[in-house]
Amino acid sequence: MGARGRVLVGSLAVTSLVGYGCLFYAYSVLLTPMARDLGASPTRVTFAMTLCTLASAGTAVLAGRWIDRRGGRGLMTAGSIGATLLLAAASQVDDLMTLYLVWAGIGVTWALVLYEPAFAVIVPRLPAERRALALLTVTVVGGFASTIFLPLTGALVEHLGWRETLLWLAAILGVVTIPLHFVAVPDGPATSRHQHHPSKAVIAETLRRPRFWLYAVAFTANSSVVTTLGIQLVSILRDLGHSTTVAASIAGLIGLLSVTGRIAITALQRWTQPIGVVCGLFVVQGLALGLLPFVGRATVGAVLCVVTVGLGFGVATVTRPALVAQHFGTRHFGTVAGMLSTSAAIGATTVPLVVAALRGAAGSVIPVEVCASLFALAGLLLFTSTRTAATAVGD
Helix, strand or coil, rough: CHHHHHHHHHHHHHHHHHHHHHHHHHHHHHHHHHHHHHHCCCHHHHHHHHHHHHHHHHHHHHHHHHCCCCCCCCHHHHHHHHHHHHHHHHHCCCCCCHHHHHHHHHHHHHHCCCCHHHHHHHHHHHHHHHHHHHHHHHHHCCCCHHHHHHHCCCCCHHHHHHHHHHHHHHHHHHHHHHHHHHHHHHHHCCCCHCCCCHHHHHHHHCEEECCHHHHHHHHHHHHHHHHHHHHHHHHHHCCCCCCCCHHHHHEEEEHHHHHHHHHHHHHHHHCCHHHHHHHHHHHHHHHHHHHHHCCCCCHHHHHHHHHHHHCCCCCCHHHHHHHHHHCCCCHHHHHHHHHHHHHHHHHHHHHHHHHHHHHHHHCCCCHHHHEEEEEEHHHHHHHHHHHHCCCCCCC
């Protein structure tokens, strides 16, 4: 990786860290004081994040296609400016409807500044042998967003209140991400313009390939479970008899183990195909989660299950772009990756709602088994994709 490549990867790693911290993780800390101040229930305030995710899903393909055709500098810089202004605007909201509108706008900026656009910029510009390390660098650094920004946001809220905290987060986001996106991200397409086909042709060709649908359903199932457990795991562990402190401590292992899993899967690519390892991980995660209601009442059993599940958390983040590049080529990487991202985001907004309803109606066992089944389904579909004949689009 040359000097320019290192600057690009390092810059996007930093912007991903700050972007996820300010635009995603901070919301969980802001939610309660925001709901109290707006006189709304936490559930209604949480719906803003659902709209945010859906808005991101609706923008992902367009953003990916833009990067394929014009490069990422203008798009990512505009996204950083927009996200900064919208965070500042969020500090002034006085009613739910305005909150929903502002956070839906922030969802659009997710598709312009977070992992997916970063990968769409990086993958076509690096040789295949350098991509794994580049993606690992971005996701490992980005993986510390919760570690840094959850306590930082908590401290700011405690001393300044949620409105001033949003202004500080907006300042941090703008100061860090706007100049890095403008200076470090290349302008123009990674390949010559004559290689690009009309968007509709690329999308239609992709949709005709069985491998795309296998990947779409597999990664949607996986992202749905990851999001659901992020919301429900502490509550599920409490239902199994653990105190809130113990449940939160056990659940917190997932973040640490997800980074470990990403490093391991990248290292294993030297000796084996990553898709085989990921298939196995998804199936093992399903088995561990399926056992949780039966062995999770004991602390040791709960820890073992969560550790096993945690090792596979985040693996899809580094595997999905690698598989897209391998089987669909890099000329239209942003478009295809955006299509998969849209599918995964829709699943991540709907499945947690279904699981929450099941948990409310039937206790913790059924939701856990649903999540376990989705993990196993993801592994089975990825395994099936390795047996599916498909002609990759060349680089």
